[in-house]
Amino acid sequence: MQETGVTTGAIELRDLRREFGERVALRDVSLTLARGETLAVLGPNGAGKTTLLRILAALLRPTGGTAVVLGSELPKASWALRGKVGWLGHDPLLYRDLTASENLRFAARLNGLDSEAAGRRIESLLEAVGLSRRGDDRIRDFSAGMVQRTAICRAVLHEPELLLLDEPYSHLDAEARTLVEPLIGAGAKATRVVVSHEAESASAADQVLRLDPTGRPAELAAA
């Protein structure tokens, strides 16, 4: 396993940079986040928040700087990170023609969960987000809020060490936010990186990273 061995932190970034052709989406991002802490990433549209999150999930290669996530240097040791990250992006990563339970069972199998344990976990997660009666309905018949709740179940299903959450409360009403809070909120056991437009999400964070419209950190501060 390719691990640096020099850090006990969950995330260490040094001068991280990502370019798409001529355009620089993210530049000079440096920070250290300890395990169990929460980082809130704020900024306007196009500031590189999602790009940062995708790099941390090893879905995107950085074009400069270094990134060490859960002890794995990216992109060299990105394979070591697989299965340790809970990803909630703009796309729910759910198949529309499968039911909520089938989608979660598929995700569980890909993450190596034992069939019986997965069944119990899926049942309890659907119960927790108020979808226990809709588990056998197809995702295409769900409202946007229900899709988001199922996607949250999918992201936390394998009890990841690191939660990467991109606008996790979008499409959720106040009641649904309360339901998902124990899974992805401040009470979650995992290290969290939460991308948001809303400044209020920074209140529960240990650190806040504000990106300016050019993808450069405008501010990195303890909350």
Add this chain to the structure above:
Amino acid sequence: MISSRDAFRAILAKDLRIELRTMRSLPAMALFAVTVFVLFHFALNTANPDSDVAAGILLVTVLFAAILAINRLFLSEREEGGFELIRLAPIDRSVLFAAKFAALFIYLAVLEAIAVPVFAAFFLDSGRGLVATVGVLLMLNAGLAATGTLVSSIATNSSARDLLTPLILLPMLIPLVIAASSLVSGALDVLPADKPGTWLAVLGLYDSIFILIGYAVFDFLLED
């Protein structure tokens, strides 16, 4: 890492379940094949074309029908985030190639189970050579599924994938078509086939090469 066999079974089962539920590919393939046979039947104006022509009709129809499935092979992965799901999971990514290869092979086998009897009804005066023809088609399916999966994964992110897939794929299939048509023509003819061993070896070699290439390079195709 999760065992490749478990991941393979999970992905294949998911694909087959979605196909059975949506019938996105198979009915279109079968309907296309039957329609082409009807058109050839009237265009050639004969119920008993010679074996070379009959072999050509069968193989070209199967190839074009296959393109319908190949174009849709990675549709759910592209549109519903399946690629990311696979990339985030602790599995060997080449398993996705193996599962898609198997799914496409099964679709082709089902297509042929429908198309071959229709083909025989329209163009053959007896069932002679049909068993050998089915054997050749199964070997064709392996090569077609390997190249089809590879090309589909490359073309799927392009907005011109409907055009790109046949443009890249069809020239790659020429060796496969030459070998398969020689064998099918020989099987359907009253005279024995010319050098069937050589053509079988060509088919086997083609299948092996593209299965190995697909499995080896697929991981890199999933990178950003």
